[in-house]
Amino acid sequence: MSETVTGGMNRRSFLRTAAAVGGVSLAGACGGIRGAGDSASDVLKIGYVSPQTGALAGFATADNFVVKQVQEALRNGFTAGGKKRRIEIVVKDTQSNPQRATEVTRQLINSDKVDLIVGSSTPDTTNPVADQCEANGIPNVTTIAPWEAWWNGRGGKEGQGFTYTTLFFFGMQEFADCFVPMWQRMDVSNKNVAALWPNDTDANAFRKGLSPMMKEAGYTPIDGGAYQNGATDFTAQIATFKESEAELFTCTPIPPDFQTFWKQAQQQGFKPKLATVAKVMLFPSEAEALGELTNNLATDIWWSPAHPYKSTLDGKSAKQLADDFAASSGKQWTQALGSVYSLFEIAVQAFKEAGDPKDRDEVASKLRGMKLGCMSGNLDFTTGPQPGIALMHPVGGQWRKGEKFPWDVVIVDNSANKDVPVGGDLRPTNA
Structure with a gap:
């Protein structure tokens, strides 16, 4: 897939524009997402928050590629709650600032009306995003932050877990x-x-x-x-x-x-x-x-082309994902590539498992009980060091x-x- 995102805009210009406006919907970037006959209930909106600019921007190098890969893998939709659903993804840039992360998460909740929010890369992102989701009853999964920094930094209570927010990564x-x-x-x-x-x-x-x-x-x-x-x-x-x-x-x-x-x-x-x-x-x-x-x-190294894991969305291997990224961008694979991809695998799986994917409480429950073999390996959110945490090794x-x-x-x-x-x-x- 080419570096063009929408309207002939290259990736660098796209990122600048996204940063300026605080976010962008990539729905339609890889073909139509909402068909003429689709109703709002047929479309499931996922908000994605990451540091695309600023000191932590290296974590987000593969973000746009991953979003396009997910849209392509799901271009024909999937069944959830007994009917065909389509995905819309709304991307927000934290500018590597925790306060900005809070602000854009609120935008996703209040203005974009997303059904679920995913986020990646250091506690400066994961913690404020998760805090807003927990406070507003929005299902959420984040990654690339030591679980202790996520848990303790948010006042997690031993053995209880959070209601709406989950994490997969590792710890001390x-x-x-x-x-x-x-x-x-x-x-x-x-x-x-x-x-x-x-x-x-x-x-x-x-x-x-x-x-x-x-x-x-x-x-x-x-x-x-x-x-x-x-x-x-x-x-x-x-x-x-x-x-x-x-x-x-x-x-x-x-x-x-x-x-x-x-x-x-x-x-x-x-x-x-x-x-x-x-x-x-x-x-x-x-x-x-x-x-x-x-x-x-x-x-x-928590993810690499050498890891023997595959996508739940289209069966692609870790090596294939890394090779496709290099072919598309001319750039080298990064560890975040696999983790960000898995955020969307987990989100889609939670939608599929829920009787009603628009029921936030039910989707959040599916996240907390998730067991999934995916691009990031075998993740089990039920056996982690605290409820709602899946460990990588x-x-x-x-x-x-x-x-x-x-x-x-x-x-x-x-x-x-x-x-x-x-x-x-x-x-x-x-x-």
Whole structure:
């Protein structure tokens, strides 16, 4: 499918326009969505919220492609509640701002009158979106946020869950299951782990949740201090890390801050043997921006072309989805591609399972009870660490020089998910 979205507009112009107006309906982008004989009850509207512009825009690289893929897969409609239904998708840009996320979610609820809302990418998106949905009784599923940051950041009560809002991703235990096996394979002189954790929802979840797990595994977190996002000088943190003689490193900053930190760390002589980073270096755009300093940085990989999962909408494999994205956009696959796709798989499945897909309470109940094998693997919202949370299990990957693209991810450790094949050896980030 070409990069043209509507009316000859290219993707970049489309995003600028979408950001300016606060959202856009992609209904009809891949053919007519509401036929002449369709009534309003035949059309199910899904609102989608993500950071298409701003500091977190890397998460949304594949958004428009995914929306078009979903529309194409459902072009003939599907049966829900005993009748044929069609999907309309309304996209909103948070501009990487939590307040904006709240505002556009309200627009979807009050103006666009959507039946269900999905959202993606960091607690700055998932939490305000979910809060608005919970308050207004709108079925909701979000992804790409550590479950603790989503749950605790929203005041979740032990064992109860929320009525309308659900999440699929993973949390601190899964990060530990992914990172610790890689640490254990490194020959290091001590078990200190330098930790760059800012003062935000994501990092505070790591500080509170991952620290004790690190200690339990025999490692000592060296916390560089709770700095504010947007920092430009990391000299103090680097000095702390060097003094500890830590040869292992982990972090959860916003992407621009990591780029600044990692360059300064190299300049100031902090070169850990292995860096296992979270929230950053998830996407090719970040790898390209960092250049040679990208080599052998390790991170959590929750979706890739190597994952043996398929679409519930049209049977497409993970590799096919990644290849189609590259062919359509000329760009490399990103992890968010699979996750965003699954948001719509889950939404459609909840509509199909409901006796009345327009009944918000019933659809929300179907989300909370969802068990689905989909593009993101086997998701079970009934057995998670809290009600309404489905866990994924990431594997360890490292950035290496690519063939078709400048950088590519190689799966180097599958301790946490044996479904995913290993594609190469674990190497030191800095030999």
